[in-house]
Amino acid sequence: MTEPASHAMHDQALQREAAGRWGAAVRISHPADGALEISPNPEVLSEVCGWLFHERGYALATVVAQERAQAWRLLYLFWGGPPAWVRVRIEMPLDRTSLPTIADRVHAADWHEREIEDLFGLSFVGHPRLGDFVLHEEWAEGTNPMRRSFDASRPPAAGSAGEPRWRPGRVVHAAGAFMMPVGPVFSGAAQASHFLLETIGEEVLRTIPRLFYKYRGVEKLAEGRTVDRAVLIAERFTGTSAVAHAWAFCRAVETIAGVTVPRRAELLRAAFAEFERFRHHLAAIAGIVHSTGMTVASSQADLLVEEALRSAGAAVGHRYLFGQVVPGGMYRDWRKDQLDELCRTVESLARRLDTLSRMFRFSSSFLDRLEQVGIVGRGQAEDFGLVGPVARGSGVEADLRTMLPYGSYRELLRVEGHVEQEGDGYARLRVLIAEAQESARLIRKAVARLEPGPVRVEIPAVPGEAIGWCEAPRGATFHWVRLDGDGRVARYRLTTPSFTNWHGFHLAAERFAFQDFPIIMATFGLSTAEGDR
Amino acid sequence: MSKWILRGLATGVKTTRYPRRHDGTPGISPGLPETGTELVFPEAAGAAAAVCPAGALEAEGGRLGADPRRCIHCMRCAWGSHAVPWNGGYEWARWAAESSSAKLAGAFGRSVHLRIVDAGGCDACLSEVTQLNNPYYNMHRLGFFVTPSPRHADVLLVVGPVTTHMRRPLLEAYGAMPGPRRVIAVGSCALTGGLFGPSFTASGGVAEVLPVDVEVPGCPPPPLAILHALLLLTGRGGEAEQVPEPGKGAAR
Numbered sequence A: 001m002t003e004p005a006s007h008a009m010h011d012q013a014l015q016r017e018a019a020g021r022w023g024a025a026v027r028i029s030h031p032a033d034g035a036l037e038i039s040p041n042p043e044v045l046s047e048v049c050g051w052l053f054h055e056r057g058y059a060l061a062t063v064v065a066q067e068r069a070q071a072w073r074l075l076y077l078f079w080g081g082p083p084a085w086v087r088v089r090i091e092m093p094l095d096r097t098s099l100p101t102i103a104d105r106v107h108a109a110d111w112h113e114r115e116i117e118d119l120f121g122l123s124f125v126g127h128p129r130l131g132d133f134v135l136h137e138e139w140a141e142g143t144n145p146m147r148r149s150f151d152a153s154r155p156p157a158a159g160s161a162g163e164p165r166w167r168p169g170r171v172v173h174a175a176g177a178f179m180m181p182v183g184p185v186f187s188g189a190a191q192a193s194h195f196l197l198e199t200i201g202e203e204v205l206r207t208i209p210r211l212f213y214k215y216r217g218v219e220k221l222a223e224g225r226t227v228d229r230a231v232l233i234a235e236r237f238t239g240t241s242a243v244a245h246a247w248a249f250c251r252a253v254e255t256i257a258g259v260t261v262p263r264r265a266e267l268l269r270a271a272f273a274e275f276e277r278f279r280h281h282l283a284a285i286a287g288i289v290h291s292t293g294m295t296v297a298s299s300q301a302d303l304l305v306e307e308a309l310r311s312a313g314a315a316v317g318h319r320y321l322f323g324q325v326v327p328g329g330m331y332r333d334w335r336k337d338q339l340d341e342l343c344r345t346v347e348s349l350a351r352r353l354d355t356l357s358r359m360f361r362f363s364s365s366f367l368d369r370l371e372q373v374g375i376v377g378r379g380q381a382e383d384f385g386l387v388g389p390v391a392r393g394s395g396v397e398a399d400l401r402t403m404l405p406y407g408s409y410r411e412l413l414r415v416e417g418h419v420e421q422e423g424d425g426y427a428r429l430r431v432l433i434a435e436a437q438e439s440a441r442l443i444r445k446a447v448a449r450l451e452p453g454p455v456r457v458e459i460p461a462v463p464g465e466a467i468g469w470c471e472a473p474r475g476a477t478f479h480w481v482r483l484d485g486d487g488r489v490a491r492y493r494l495t496t497p498s499f500t501n502w503h504g505f506h507l508a509a510e511r512f513a514f515q516d517f518p519i520i521m522a523t524f525g526l527s528t529a530e531g532d533r
Numbered sequence B: 001m002s003k004w005i006l007r008g009l010a011t012g013v014k015t016t017r018y019p020r021r022h023d024g025t026p027g028i029s030p031g032l033p034e035t036g037t038e039l040v041f042p043e044a045a046g047a048a049a050a051v052c053p054a055g056a057l058e059a060e061g062g063r064l065g066a067d068p069r070r071c072i073h074c075m076r077c078a079w080g081s082h083a084v085p086w087n088g089g090y091e092w093a094r095w096a097a098e099s100s101s102a103k104l105a106g107a108f109g110r111s112v113h114l115r116i117v118d119a120g121g122c123d124a125c126l127s128e129v130t131q132l133n134n135p136y137y138n139m140h141r142l143g144f145f146v147t148p149s150p151r152h153a154d155v156l157l158v159v160g161p162v163t164t165h166m167r168r169p170l171l172e173a174y175g176a177m178p179g180p181r182r183v184i185a186v187g188s189c190a191l192t193g194g195l196f197g198p199s200f201t202a203s204g205g206v207a208e209v210l211p212v213d214v215e216v217p218g219c220p221p222p223p224l225a226i227l228h229a230l231l232l233l234t235g236r237g238g239e240a241e242q243v244p245e246p247g248k249g250a251a252r
Helices: A003-023 A040-054 A107-120 A217-224 A226-238 A239-258 A263-293 A296-316 A336-361 A364-371 A378-383 A388-392 A425-448 A497-502 A514-524 A528-532 B002-009 B044-049 B126-133 B163-176 B188-192 B223-233
Strands: A028-030 A035-041 A059-067 A071-079 A084-093 A096-098 A124-125 A179-183 A195-202 A201-211 A464-472 A473-482 A489-496 B055-058 B063-066 B112-118 B143-148 B155-159 B182-186 B215-216
Touching: A003 A028, A028 A473, A028 B055, A035 A040, A035 B002, A040 A059, A040 A071, A040 A084, A040 A096, A040 A226, A059 A107, A059 A489, A071 A473, A096 A473, A107 A124, A107 A497, A107 B143, A201 A514, A217 A226, A217 A378, A217 A489, A217 B112, A226 A239, A226 A489, A239 A263, A239 A473, A239 A528, A239 B126, A239 B155, A263 A296, A263 A364, A263 A514, A296 A336, A296 B002, A296 B126, A336 A364, A336 A425, A336 B002, A364 A425, A364 A514, A388 A425, A388 A473, A388 A497, A425 A514, A425 B055, A464 A528, A473 A497, A473 B055, A489 B215, A497 B188, A528 B002, B044 B055, B112 B163, B126 B155, B126 B223, B155 B188, B155 B223, B182 B188, B215 B223
Parallel strands: A035 A084, A096 A124, B112 B143, B112 B155, B155 B182, B182 B215
Antiparallel strands: A028 A035, A059 A071, A071 A084, A179 A195, A195 A201, A464 A473, A473 A489, B055 B063
16 A cells, blocks of 8 residues: 555655646646556647656556536546546547547557547547547448437448448459458357458458447447446456446446445455356366367366356356346355355365366467467566467566455555566466456455455445456446436546457467467457457 | 366266256246235235346236236345245246247257347346356257357347347347257347347347247256257146145245
8 A cells, every 4th residue: 555645755756747848748646546647638648658658667557538517528547547537537528520630659549549539429539540440330320329419219230232342451462362250250159250351371460459349338328327227238248247347337336425335345246246257267278178179088178167167056046147246245144154155166276277277287289389470578468468378478567456456455455466577368268267266265265264244335425536447357347427417427447457368369360370369369358258348 | 187087977967857857946936926826814815025126027916917028036025024925936037028930940949059149138147148158058958959050040049128228239240140040038128128238338138139939937047948949849738747846946
């Protein structure tokens, strides 16, 4: 924890440097929430953001566009520090629809700006590639569903009759060049997404992903709902990390309401979130083994996944832990014997995972498929702001549980992070295995520390805005929420680890052999439900 | 490689005995709210129904009617002060009211090839579909296979509320299938749109886009419920021995 005195010192240092560089072109304020807010003139926006990202080591959490009653307001939220949060704020009149890009300096903002351009109709001057991102050809040109004037109750577009009009901006021109389309419907059970693999013969030169086939407009659908109902959307837009996203949403709501969640609820949340990570990582490991075609090994890994699902179902009623986390705490409490049973299963599964991973290490045909495949360098991972096990496989220690501790990770639970350097498929697998083991340990620790007490407090309906964050199984997630006077959601901005990491997926899918594509996909372990929202 | 083979042998048989026997293993299903529940205080039926955020509960006189197609498994009615009973079990699949198809019997019913389309699901339904291939459920033993081409598919298995962008790929996959072909909608999003539809981005269920034959409720439906849908479709759905079901699928 940062002492208030040193906090103020860091704050002042940052403030002095910004004032020294840009003088009157930036205004600096200290809102009540403890963040540092910088309001630059648009001409220096990109410079200020670039300075925070590259020189001061801040990471971009999210970009929030808001169409307020009087003006456009854009917030660029950076975390790192201290101070932990820096907010760069731009206001402009509603009739202005363009502002300078920051993606020229902060590449991590690239997709945020493309999304805002598509959904709000704001144009980012200097961005090299706007248009056709979230909304595909089914949508009439100029449709901006996140605008207040857009009627969200209208039925979906019927779809275009002809062939898709979409073409990549640039393609490889060479003798024998060929473009192999994959998806959005796959041969097995895979999430909808589309890829063009540009190849000459056996070698794939590069991969062009097209996403947002599953765009459900989650941010818009949440608007106007009470937090009690909106949490159901936060939980269900990506069912395999329900606890993490519900938790992040609830943390934003609880910050606005100014309530403290009871200690028992915080520990239960951590126990369930770690269980979810454990189960997710088991499934990701099973997916990697599948992609390499090891039949017996994948059956063995599948057994662990199903047993994890069953143990959740038996202990708390739902195999994917839906319905647990609600604003103010937990929906209900659980008895010690129910949680102890869960811990015992986790312990036995962790032991079996350990046996399997030792067997993997000596299966050369398995390692051959993973080593030196799908490499993401450390510098690339930093520039793209990658998160989660993908970033940690490339030497970037990015874990919100240790870097921006929340809930019971602040004091009660200490997380031992695990980082690998190589950035290839095998490094990512090792990170997944180590983290699954660490999660198994944390679940037991969280349950052991439970003391009797309440698990839920009332949430008063107050207006306000706040950000909630959580280290989801796939990486950092940020939920920014603004509530109106009735305590209903006025704006919900969701940045998910899959959204962030899909942005860097093409880095790993360059110059590889055809048969490695499923392996690269599996070691990234991303979800389009989570990315598309 | 021999160590893997030995390990496989040492694991033994894990596969469920369903459909020959009812499987009551804890945690294989979250259950569903019981329909026609008679409440101790009949006047509380309205309040109990109001707990449901998905409109799956309805007060009918003093009883509580439950529509499993709308249930999103938030558990609020099971865990709240009204404590609506949930039953275990998983044989939830039903022929769609609008379906005019016959079951895939005879030669077609013993080797059924599935094409799976994710039409905007949250990944939980798809995860449960994936579990059908694990050793616990092993759907191959019953003659169900996933095929890499729609040209070889008999059954289209659809998850998700059908987003604007997935409508066309879904129709094309269906159009590429030879007859006789059947459609199974899996999960409450695929049946009613769930939390996400009908809206500006998604339909109110697969039936708005394609003729659906069998519906599997659940959020997500557990693997055995999806297996039950396949058995129902091939005329093998009613064979599970009706041993008394365990009092509850979910912990209370």
